[in-house]
Amino acid sequence: xxxxxxxxxxxxxxxxxxxxxxxxxxxxxxxxxxxxxxxxxxxxxxxxxxxxxxxxxxxxxxxxxxxxxxxxxxxxxxxxxxxxxxxxxxxxxxxxxxxxxxxxxxxxxxxxxxxxxxxxxxxxxxxxxxxxxxxxxxxxxxxxxxxxxxxxxxxxxxxxxxxxxxxxxxxxxxxxxxxxxxxxxxxxxxxxxxxxxxxxxxxxxxxxxxxxxxxxxxxxxxxxxxxxxxxxxxxxxxxxxxxxxxxxxxxxxxxxxxxxxxxxxxxxxxxxxxxxxxxxxxxxxxxxxxxxxxxxxxxxxxxxxxxxxxxxxxxxxxxxxxxxxxxxxxxxxxxxxxxxxxxxxxxxxxxxxxxxxxxxxxxxxxxxxxxxxxxxxxxxxxxxxxxx
Amino acid sequence: xxxxxxxxxxxxxxxxxxxxxxxxxxxxxxxxxxxxxxxxxxxxxxxxxxxxxxxxxxxxxxxxxxxxxxxxxxxxxxxxxxxxxxxxxxxxxxxxxxxxxxxxxxxxxxxxxxxxxxxxxxxxxxxxxxxxxxxxxxxxxxxxxxxxxxxxxxxxxxxxxxxxxxxxxxxxxxxxxxxxxxxxxxxxxxxxxxxxxxxxxxxxxxxxxxxxxxxxxxxxxxxxxxxxxxxxxxxxxxxxxxxxxxxxxxxxxxxxxxxxxxxxxxxxxxxxxxxxxxxxxxxxxxxxxxxxxxxxxxxxxxxxxxxxxxxxxxxxxxxxxxxxxxxxxxxxxxxxxxxxxxxxxxxxxxxxxxxxxxxxxxxxxxxxxxxxxxxxxxxxxxxxxxxx
DNA sequence: CCTATTTAATCCACATTATGGACTTAATAT
DNA sequence: ATATTAAGTCCATAATGTGGATTAAATAGG
Numbered sequence: 001x002x003x004x005x006x007x008x009x010x011x012x013x014x015x016x017x018x019x020x021x022x023x024x025x026x027x028x029x030x031x032x033x034x035x036x037x038x039x040x041x042x043x044x045x046x047x048x049x050x051x052x053x054x055x056x057x058x059x060x061x062x063x064x065x066x067x068x069x070x071x072x073x074x075x076x077x078x079x080x081x082x083x084x085x086x087x088x089x090x091x092x093x094x095x096x097x098x099x100x101x102x103x104x105x106x107x108x109x110x111x112x113x114x115x116x117x118x119x120x121x122x123x124x125x126x127x128x129x130x131x132x133x134x135x136x137x138x139x140x141x142x143x144x145x146x147x148x149x150x151x152x153x154x155x156x157x158x159x160x161x162x163x164x165x166x167x168x169x170x171x172x173x174x175x176x177x178x179x180x181x182x183x184x185x186x187x188x189x190x191x192x193x194x195x196x197x198x199x200x201x202x203x204x205x206x207x208x209x210x211x212x213x214x215x216x217x218x219x220x221x222x223x224x225x226x227x228x229x230x231x232x233x234x235x236x237x238x239x240x241x242x243x244x245x246x247x248x249x250x251x252x253x254x255x256x257x258x259x260x261x262x263x264x265x266x267x268x269x270x271x272x273x274x275x276x277x278x279x280x281x282x283x284x285x286x287x288x289x290x291x292x293x294x295x296x297x298x299x300x301x302x303x304x305x306x307x308x309x310x311x312x313x314x315x316x317x318x319x320x321x322x323x324x325x326x327x328x329x330x331x332x333x334x335x336x337x338x339x340x341x342x343x344x345x346x347x348x349x350x351x352x353x354x355x356x357x358x359x360x361x362x363x364x365x366x367x368x369x370x371x372x373x374x375x376x377x378x379x380x381x382x383x384x385x386x387x388x
Numbered sequence: 389x390x391x392x393x394x395x396x397x398x399x400x401x402x403x404x405x406x407x408x409x410x411x412x413x414x415x416x417x418x419x420x421x422x423x424x425x426x427x428x429x430x431x432x433x434x435x436x437x438x439x440x441x442x443x444x445x446x447x448x449x450x451x452x453x454x455x456x457x458x459x460x461x462x463x464x465x466x467x468x469x470x471x472x473x474x475x476x477x478x479x480x481x482x483x484x485x486x487x488x489x490x491x492x493x494x495x496x497x498x499x500x501x502x503x504x505x506x507x508x509x510x511x512x513x514x515x516x517x518x519x520x521x522x523x524x525x526x527x528x529x530x531x532x533x534x535x536x537x538x539x540x541x542x543x544x545x546x547x548x549x550x551x552x553x554x555x556x557x558x559x560x561x562x563x564x565x566x567x568x569x570x571x572x573x574x575x576x577x578x579x580x581x582x583x584x585x586x587x588x589x590x591x592x593x594x595x596x597x598x599x600x601x602x603x604x605x606x607x608x609x610x611x612x613x614x615x616x617x618x619x620x621x622x623x624x625x626x627x628x629x630x631x632x633x634x635x636x637x638x639x640x641x642x643x644x645x646x647x648x649x650x651x652x653x654x655x656x657x658x659x660x661x662x663x664x665x666x667x668x669x670x671x672x673x674x675x676x677x678x679x680x681x682x683x684x685x686x687x688x689x690x691x692x693x694x695x696x697x698x699x700x701x702x703x704x705x706x707x708x709x710x711x712x713x714x715x716x717x718x719x720x721x722x723x724x725x726x727x728x729x730x731x732x733x734x735x736x737x738x739x740x741x742x743x744x745x746x747x748x749x750x751x752x753x754x755x756x757x758x759x760x761x762x763x764x765x766x767x768x769x770x771x772x773x774x775x776x
Numbered sequence: 777c778c779t780a781t782t783t784a785a786t787c788c789a790c791a792t793t794a795t796g797g798a799c800t801t802a803a804t805a806t
Numbered sequence: 807a808t809a810t811t812a813a814g815t816c817c818a819t820a821a822t823g824t825g826g827a828t829t830a831a832a833t834a835g836g
Contacts, residue, residue, distance in 0.1 A: 070812025
């Protein structure tokens with residue numbers, strides 16, 4: 001599609017977004033400062049701020065003043081009192097939901113342990129819907145208006161269709177259609193990357209590795225998620241490490257998942273779960289250390305290919321690799337730096353995710369908030385809540 | 389940077405771009421049809437078209453008419469008579485230049501065989517500058533006004549700095565600063581991908597593999613080049629095929645380049661050059677066929693990783709792989725499909741580049757033209773030529 | 777051959793939005 | 807108490823697009 005024509009209303013919508021975006025970036029700012037920064041006139045900024053105040057997206061506060069002359073300005077900053085978004089997630093063992101407000105403060109969080117592998121999609125979705133309704137209701141009693149939602153699922157999504165989710169045993173499910181409110185369905189790894197971006201204080205360019213059972217990755221470039229042609233980008237788990245290696249469930253051989261996936265890691269170390277593994281690592285058990293070293297090396301090899309192809313600024317390890325970071329980072333870094341140092345000025349930094357397991361849920365809510373800030377105009381007159 | 393505020397002039401500039409873009413897309417169109425398509429009023433479209441006519445970017449032509457009633461419209465279409473762009477390229481053995489007009493017709497093409505390996509950058513650039521001046525002069529005598537230029541170089545470029553070009557023996561050269569006219573410097577593989585997009589009639593989403601001495605790749609998603617965080621994306625040649633394989637000049641081991649690079653391919657086949665290799669392949673020589681099969685398999689393995697990570701819609705083989713396509717495509721396709729079929733609905737199609745060796749030069753000129761069409765406003769009053 | 781119909785393109789009064797300078801307001805400095 | 811300074815608002819103006827009326831140029835039909 002060609003870019004759209006711009007009429008007066010679009011011009012206004014755009015400038016509204018510019019002002020709101022600047023309010024977010026620059027914390028509490030006076031109207032005068034906003035005019036200065038955006039290049040719009042004070043008149044225009046004032047009108048915009050007025051509308052945003054009315055919509056409850058910004059709030060006035062005392063100006064941060066330190067003995068300057070002249071009339072003191074009244075500062076405006078983002079208000080978390082009205083607009084909110086819902087983030088949802090389905091994993092093999094959990095259903096979870098969170099509500100974040102416009103300031104990206106997490107206002108509500110709930111998770112339920114359920115075995116979704118043993119249930120058909122309809123059942124799981126009905127359960128999720130109930131959870132979502134409860135969250136929206138609770139948000140409403142706090143005066144919040146939930147304006148959108150995102151659902152994170154463990155598998156590749158293209159145009160709302162969850163192609164396959166091995167961990168759930170789902171295939172070709174239009175998960176969004178099974179809910180009675182509008183929702184955007186997106187891959188868990190992609191949303192986790194966005195969660196890291198908005199809630200973890202990540203940089204503007206990074207590759208976020210989110211290993212659970214499989215190994216996924218989400219690439220953020222210039223603050224934007226890279227999705228590829230069909231939204232299937234970031235399948236780090238099936239990058240080839242050894243072309244003649246062991247068979248993988250994907251049909252290929254020697255995929256990263258066979259070396260650094262949760263299953264491989266636990267089998268090699270003899271631990272029953274990641275918590276047990278970290279315990280053993282802390283105790284210095286040789287098996288565990290060796291398993292981590294080998295997995296880290298394989299991850300480093302796969303990341304070498306990823307860096308050569310996608311050129312991320314930083315690599316952030318999340319998912320099961322976050323708790324293992326202390327032990328796995330060394331081997332990863334070594335494998336990468338010996339292979340990458342020659343070609344580029346600098347090898348991407350390796351960082352640990354600051355977010356826990358709900359990075360994707362948060363990213364989902366953040367995605368909605370981000371869109372509202374990028375185009376607040378539709379939410380101006382009355383931000384209508386999700387049709388329950 | 390936040391998105392910029394929009395004033396009336398920006399609104400106008402944007403709509404001008406919408407109209408011009410639609411003229412390009414829809415071939416000869418009447419003003420009325422443009423109004424219909426863009427959603428702007430006939431009044432507005434007429435004013436825009438008037439300005440574009442004056443700027444020489446579009447031209448009127450007889451309306452394509454087949455016995456309809458009503459006043460016939462006068463159709464407008466892109467005009468190649470005024471605005472043009474210069475594409476330049478440096479390779480180890482050549483300097484080349486081309487001039488394309490607004491319709492992307494190639495108006496001029498010249499190439500000189502020179503051994504740039506034996507010359508310092510200043511000397512090569514002086515030579516290139518001479519070539520460029522001659523091309524611009526010649527274009528001017530044809531009534532064309534060259535409004536910008538792009539230089540393709542065989543190495544990663546970040547912010548105008550050519551980090552390293554092994555084939556030229558250059559390191560850290562600001563090539564653009566050595567010319568006396570404004571130029572954008574960009575990686576050869578990236579520009580070749582854009583050349584394929586604009587001149588080869590490529591689809592909107594593809595990964596273009598352009599092997600010469602090294603192996604580079606350029607990813608186009610939604611008609612846009614993906615550059616990564618520092619513009620270093622697409623280093624397919626150093627994707628890991630065998631982590632324990634032979635040492636590579638990049639410092640790593642088992643990189644694709646060691647299996648499918650020109651050097652490896654020729655050594656394995658015993659041919660002196662690609663033309664000889666194709667001859668031998670055509671003759672059915674076993675060594676040559678085996679070499680191609682092995683290279684194709686390695687390329688397929690590397691592309692498997694690339695597809696998993698970047699999700700391109702199609703894979704286009706260019707550079708030395710274009711003439712070898714007939715023999716190499718099979719092994720590539722097989723390696724990819726066995727590894728990818730399980731995870732995705734469809735394995736990316738494998739296509740051959742329709743462009744020859746000057747894909748990058750063309751892409752460079754195309755890039756400038758593309759920008760003019762995306763924002764024609766600055767070129768409205770008088771399209772000033774490059775300061776000689 | 778003349779008139780009605782139809783579509784293209786232009787013209788003009790009007791709506792929307794941003795601008796820029798004048799004005800008002802509320803502080804600090806003297 | 808008065809001058810100065812900066813914030814925020816007001817108002818006349820400029821830029822741009824809209825929508826309907828008008829003019830232009832073709833085909834269809836009597």
